[in-house]
Structures are given as structure tokens and as C-alpha cells.
Amino acid sequence: ETGVTQTPRHLVMGMTNKKSLKCEQHLGHNAMYWYKQSAKKPLELMFVYSLEERVENNSVPSRFSPECPNSSHLFLHLHTLQPEDSALYLCASSQDWGGVNSGANVLTFGAGSRLTVL
Amino acid sequence: RKEVEQDPGPFNVPEGATVAFNCTYSNSASQSFFWYRQDCRKEPKLLMSVYSSGNEDGRFTAQLNRASQYISLLIRDSKLSDSATYLCVVNMGAGNTDKLIFGTGTRLQVFP
Numbered sequence: 001e002t003g004v005t006q007t008p009r010h011l012v013m014g015m016t017n018k019k020s021l022k023c024e025q026h027l028g029h030n031a032m033y034w035y036k037q038s039a040k041k042p043l044e045l046m047f048v049y050s051l052e053e054r055v056e057n058n059s060v061p062s063r064f065s066p067e068c069p070n071s072s073h074l075f076l077h078l079h080t081l082q083p084e085d086s087a088l089y090l091c092a093s094s095q096d097w098g099g100v101n102s103g104a105n106v107l108t109f110g111a112g113s114r115l116t117v118l
Numbered sequence: 119r120k121e122v123e124q125d126p127g128p129f130n131v132p133e134g135a136t137v138a139f140n141c142t143y144s145n146s147a148s149q150s151f152f153w154y155r156q157d158c159r160k161e162p163k164l165l166m167s168v169y170s171s172g173n174e175d176g177r178f179t180a181q182l183n184r185a186s187q188y189i190s191l192l193i194r195d196s197k198l199s200d201s202a203t204y205l206c207v208v209n210m211g212a213g214n215t216d217k218l219i220f221g222t223g224t225r226l227q228v229f230p
Contacts, residue, residue, distance in 0.1 A: 040126075042122070042205075042219075042220040042221055042222045043162070043205075043220040045217075048216075097216050098211065098213075098215045098216050105150070105209065105216045106152070106164050107154075107162075107164070107218065108164075109162050109163070110161060
């Protein structure tokens, strides 16, 4: 496997369900991200992990809970979601976060997990 | 004012045409800039970084104008395969932090 892989690719869940999105990167990168992409809106940064430490949490509701057990894996745990949470959730990784080398923050995205909340 | 602003388009151009997109940003201290390309129902992929001196990659040329706070992307000799949404990304982080802000994207449709 190469690049950034996300599972599942599609997920339909009810508002009372609990599910998780999984992301794995095979690039040896030190930073991983969760983004939300809704129709006609720019990508919204949700969380950033650098060297397995959360460095950014952009006022995301607590019904979204990230977990980064190691530098290659990132999860997004979902519970009691709302219909407006339906969107494409993109995982990304970069060589580094916040380094002096500007090229090190180039993002490589996974194919995304399309979430529908009923 | 939006942090990163793009004309959503769509820009409909014939094959072989030259097309240019602009993107304006609000933070004059922004340090790095990128263009990403996103095909329909696919993930964004880096097209090119934008350097202060401007840079060219084949048919694609990116420019940065710090005084007016905008970056541009010029595509020459458009191909059908260039049809996609082009996302402007600006790093508004300060110090040793990154804060990559995405525009909503400009949709390009190249027709035969």
C-alpha cells in the first residue's frame, strides 16, 4: 500500500450510532490531519496531529473525537452526529507541521470517507 | 472578508485556450502558497507550489503578487483532462506553526 488510505469509503449512520473513520499513511510523514469538505464550502480543518500530539483543534463539536495511536494511523470517532455533519471527510498527511522548510507542509490526501447521517 | 477568496466559476473554455485564475488572501504575513487540483469526487492533489519569483511547470504558470495579495494560475493550451476544480491554498501560520487555509475552488471545464 502506498500513500494515504481511508476506510470506509462510504458510511451511512443514524444519529444515535457510533462509528469510526480510519486513516493510514505509508509515507513516513510526521503530521496527520482531518478535514471536512461540504458542498460549496472550502475545506475545513478539524484536527492536526504532529508526532502523535494534537496541535490543532478547530472548535470542532465533541461528537467528533480524534485518536492518533502512532504516526501512521489516525482515527475519527463519531457519535450522536447530526444530519448537517454529512460531508466528505478527508484525511491528509505531510512530512512535518510547523517546520521552517515550507515544502514539508505539502499535503497528501486520502480518497476520503463520504458520510451520510440520517 | 474571506481569508482566501476565489471565483467559483465555472470557467468554460475550448481546448487549446489559455485561462487564468486569481486568488486573493487577507493575511499579508502569509508565507507560502499552493495550487491544488481536485477532480470530481476525488481528493485534492498538489498541482504546484507558488514561489515569490513565480514558477512554471509545463503549461502551468503560477505567480505571486504580495503587494496586491493575490496569486494566479495560468494554464496554456488547455486539454480536456485539465477539467477540474483548482483550489488555492495559503499558509497563514505564524512562527513555527502551519495554518493552511483553502479557498472554495475555481471550477474549470474544457470542451472539445
